[in-house]
Amino acid sequence: MILVVDIGNTNIILGVYKDDNLLGNWKMLTRNVKTSDEYGMCILNLLQFNNINYKEIRSAIISSVVPNIIHSFTNSIKRYFNIEPLVVGPGIKTGLMIKSENPKEVGGGRIVNAVAAIELYGGPIIVINFGTATTFDVINKKSEFLYGITSPGIQISADALYSKTAQLPNIEIKKPKSILAKNTITSMQAGLVFGYIGQTEYIIKKIKEELKNTNIKVIATGGLGKIISNETSEIDIYDSELLLKGLKIIHDKNIQM
Numbered sequence: 001m002i003l004v005v006d007i008g009n010t011n012i013i014l015g016v017y018k019d020d021n022l023l024g025n026w027k028m029l030t031r032n033v034k035t036s037d038e039y040g041m042c043i044l045n046l047l048q049f050n051n052i053n054y055k056e057i058r059s060a061i062i063s064s065v066v067p068n069i070i071h072s073f074t075n076s077i078k079r080y081f082n083i084e085p086l087v088v089g090p091g092i093k094t095g096l097m098i099k100s101e102n103p104k105e106v107g108g109g110r111i112v113n114a115v116a117a118i119e120l121y122g123g124p125i126i127v128i129n130f131g132t133a134t135t136f137d138v139i140n141k142k143s144e145f146l147y148g149i150t151s152p153g154i155q156i157s158a159d160a161l162y163s164k165t166a167q168l169p170n171i172e173i174k175k176p177k178s179i180l181a182k183n184t185i186t187s188m189q190a191g192l193v194f195g196y197i198g199q200t201e202y203i204i205k206k207i208k209e210e211l212k213n214t215n216i217k218v219i220a221t222g223g224l225g226k227i228i229s230n231e232t233s234e235i236d237i238y239d240s241e242l243l244l245k246g247l248k249i250i251h252d253k254n255i256q257m
Helices: 036-049 067-081 108-121 154-164 184-211 225-229 242-254
Strands: 002-007 011-018 021-029 059-064 125-130 133-139 144-152 217-221
Touching: 002 067, 002 108, 002 242, 011 036, 011 242, 021 242, 036 067, 059 067, 059 108, 059 242, 108 125, 108 133, 108 144, 108 217, 108 242, 125 184, 125 225, 133 184, 144 154, 144 184, 154 184, 184 225, 217 225, 217 242
Parallel strands: 002 059, 125 217
Antiparallel strands: 002 011, 011 021, 125 133, 133 144
16 A cells, blocks of 8 residues: 655645555645654554555555655655655656756646646646646646646635735635625625636636647646536546645655555
């Protein structure tokens, strides 16, 4: 079995593969940095609760955009699983060529999603990740990562409304029945969700316009992506497990089990 891990700005996402089957996936909050022992025990408890024998895990791969966590997390895998994890970064085979001006600036999660999208759905393709930030990445049919657009995530926008205004509440992000809101909560939900649908559609259309390709496929992923993808015809496929699939693909390119 293979342990796959993505350390994002908001959540740490873990999954376990047996052959090509994803046995389960779980989330941990990123914000509280833990020791390697705390991470190790947390992972073991998750696996035990889900009836997965940690002794059967023979390999691991990690991607991260949070430098202050990767050291202790990597050490937890070494100590508690007796595994040297593969870390997505320079020197790792991905099959993806980064053509941006500074390839080192492209985060591990974006690379992993791009690899999964091009392998599973073919190119050219636009990959949208609705995460802490929302990213729009363009990959051509030669598996070249060409362009990336970054905007504030939906949750960041909601948090800004709550923290920067005196009278607006912290709300659940969901689509209201109508954009014609009659109270504060639904007015915020309408502005966030419908506003984000409009932003997403405009960026996709603008990318297609500048590429002169209206047929490019659009794949979306990320926790809040389903809310948006359900409301627009501009997104072709929503794949909630794209990141985990990408980690497995990159693992298999580098390690033969």
